[in-house]
Amino acid sequence: MELPAIESRTVDLPDAVHPTPDAAVPGGRRDASLIPNYIVLILLLIFSLGPLVILTFNSLKTKAELAKNPLGFPQKIVFSNFPKAWEVGDFSVTTRNSLLLVAITVVGVLFFGGLAAYSLAKLDIPGAGLLTMYLLIGSSLPIQLYLVPLFFVWQKLHLVNNHFGLALIYIATQAPFAIFLLRSYMVQLPRDFEDAARVDGASEWEVFLKIVVPLSWPGFLTVGLVVALGVWNEFLLATVFLTEQELFTVVTSYNNFASRFSRDWTLTSAASLMMILPVIVIFLLLQRRFIEGLTQGGLKG
Amino acid sequence: MSAATSSPTPGVIHAGSRRKxxxxxxxxxxxxxxPILVLNLAVVLGPALSALYYSLTDWNGIRPPTFIGLENFRTLATDPSYRHAFRNNVVWLLMFLTVPIAMALGASSMLAxxxxGSLFFRMAYFIPYVLPSVIIASLWRGLLSPDRGIPGWLNDHGVPGFDKAFLGDPKTVLPAIGFVDNWHWWGFLLVLFLAAMQNIPRELYESARLDxxxxxxxxxxxxxxxxxxTLIFMLLMTAIWSFLTFDYIWILTQGGPAGASEVLAVLVFKEAxxxxxxxxxxxxxxxxSVFVGIVISIFTLLRRRGWEI
Known part of the structure; x- marks a missing residue:
């Protein structure tokens, strides 16, 4: 059985890393002939960003105004929805929960994934092919296949309703992507430094920590960002494995919040905006790394 | 071991360093x-293998399971909600093999x-992809609501056919959820296609134009x-994901109204x-998993048959 190789994507899409607008582009027609293109692109822009603009408008309206004017610009701008949503949505607790999950998972994935990537990239590990095969198969197994038994095992181990327990699952499921991406960074590093260190008596552990990790930090950053985003947004596992309200993540608690206040769109809009603004800002600041990581690790929906 | 004990001279050092x-x-x-392998075995492979066994039992998660052979699969074959859910997965597959692919292909060839403003457009289309599904779902639940949403606005401004609750009608609920999911998905495809297009040698376009x-x-x-x-790879991934889709359907309708938008993943969740x-x-x-396996096998088979995919 041949599996869709994550790695093949890096081969297909070398430019996903550095999408240069000046690269050979189809066309190169004169600007005037691009007017139809711009019209279509702007319509699609409205399609993509319009809903987010309306969301922002609604977060700034009073309830009374929203009833009359659900889509347009607010006539009178109010900011009171934000502190109220923060309070009733229990955001101070859920943000802390989400950040904790993100932190444990990112550290775990980078550390343990980094170790495995180092072994695959630099240590000629016997059985590398088999290991790669296993990671590929494991990462394309549907989560619904192992979700149910996993839940009951975790319950026995007292890892349900436990942030650490959920983070362990995230670390395990995100690891293959992390390993492949980090490995592709590490393979490119010249061997000279490592060999010099080995001759000087450094252990593999020291070579990994003092030479390979510092040299492949962009890979670690990319993986860290993608994993952080994935964990921050994750819904299914967080719903199943955290059932106590005070452990909820931003996402799972928002889901409750949205059904509790489904009639109050000003409040849900303000809550939504508070949740997505940090994500959008971080994405825009580091868009290259995000896109590189997301397009190469595209095995997750 | 034996070499080290029998000859306590230079051989010891030699054997020792070789062992090292x-x-x-x-x-x-x-x-x-x-460490990561053990964790992955415990989280993924172990439970996946035990699922093979549990599927042959009447396990309820608490009491020890009783082996009942293929009974579950017999039930499944005649369960109308299973058949209905499977059909919805197929509808989902057909929707996602066409609409987002066409949109992303069209837009990326317009953008190439x-x-x-190229970078700006690309970023803007990509933003929905990085947002959490619960936010997107709740945003569109509002925007699609009949009284205050976009359909109502269109209806008030004389566009016919929009005076209904798309998420509440069994006939429209699945395409409506697909629309919402696609809103966040197509921009990702666009960025992939665009990156691939930028690798096409310019001369090919020039000679085509000369012709x-x-x-x-x-x-x-x-x-x-x-x-x-890239295109084929994404078609394959779309086909795989279509059998696993869960988030948007669960958040927006939990499979409703009256099971109209139920898919297999929702069924698993509810039954378990x-x-x-x-x-x-x-x-x-x-x-x-079998459906996913079939998708991958068909893909592999076509490739073996000499289809260049």
Missing amino acids: AVFRRRIVPWLFVM PVKR GASRWDEFKDVTIPGIRP FRNFKAGYAAAIGLTM
């Missing part, structure tokens, strides 16, 4: 892999020749073959965590 070298070459690499090719000819004779590996039929849920999950 073997340790470093063969054991150390596995020590680096071990554009220089000014008097129209824009459509360029698209179908140069662009599509040029991005073929609402009806406590863990064995039956494992059986459904297993069939989902």
Whole structure:
């Protein structure tokens, strides 16, 4: 059985890393002939960003105004929805929960994934092919296949309703992507430094920590960002494995919040905006790394 | 071992250092892999294998399971909600093999020749992809609501056919959820396709134009073959994901109204965590993996048959 190789994507899409607008582009027609293109692109822009603009408008309206004017610009701008949503949505607790999950998972994935990537990239590990095969198969197994038994095992181990327990699952499921991406960074590093260190008596552990990790930090950053985003947004596992309200993540608690206040769109809009603004800002600041990581690790929906 | 004990001279050092070298070459690499491998086996492979067994039992998650053979699969074959859910997965598959692919192909070939604002457009289309599903779902639940949403606005402004609750009508609920999911998904495809298009040699377009090719000819004779590996790969991934889709359906309708938008993943969730039929849920999950396996096999088979995909 041949599996869709994550790695093949890096081969297909070398430019996903550095999408240069000046690269050979189809066309190169004169600007005037691009007017139809711009019209279509702007319509699609409205399609993509319009809903987010309306969301922002609604977060700034009073309830009374929203009833009359659900889509347009607010006539009178109010900011009171934000502190109220923060309070009733229990955001101070859920943000802390989400950040904790993100932190444990990112550290775990980078550390343990980094170790495995180092072994695959630099240590000629016997059985590398088999290991790669296993990671590929494991990462394309549907989560619904192992979700149910996993839940009951975790319950026995007292890892349900436990942030650490959920983070362990995230670390395990995100690891293959992390390993492949980090490995592709590490393979490119010249061997000279490592060999010099080995001759000087450094252990593999020291070579990994003092030479390979510092040299492949962009890979670690990319993986860290993608994993952080994935964990921050994750819904299914967080719903199943955290059932106590005070452990909820931003996402799972928002889901409750949205059904509790489904009639109050000003409040849900303000809550939504508070949740997505940090994500959008971080994405825009580091868009290259995000896109590189997301397009190469595209095995997750 | 024997060499070290029988000859207590230079051989000891030699054997010792060789053992050390073997340790470093063969054991150390596995020590680096071990922690994550053990964790992955415990989280993914172990439970996946045990699901094979549980699918043959009447397990409810609490009491020890009783082996009932293929009973779950027999139930499944005659369960109308299973058949209905499977049909919805197929509808989902057909929707996602066409609409987002067409949108992303069209938009990326529009965007490829554009220089000014290219990065801006790309970022803007990509933003929905990084947002959490719960936010997107709740945003669109509002925007699609009949009284205050976009359909109502269109209806008030004389556009016919929009005076209904798209998420509340069994006939429209699945396409409506698909629309919402696609809103966040297509921009991701666009960025992938665009990156692939930028690798097509410019000369191919120039020579096509010298031959008097129209824009459509360029698209179908140069662009599509040029991005073929990416396109095929995403078609494959779409087909796989279509059998696993869960988030948007669960958040927006939980499979409703009256099961109209139920898919297999929703069924697994309900059977396992609402009806406590863990064995039956494992059986459904297993069939989902089989469908994924079939998709991958068809893909592989076509490739073996010489289709260049």
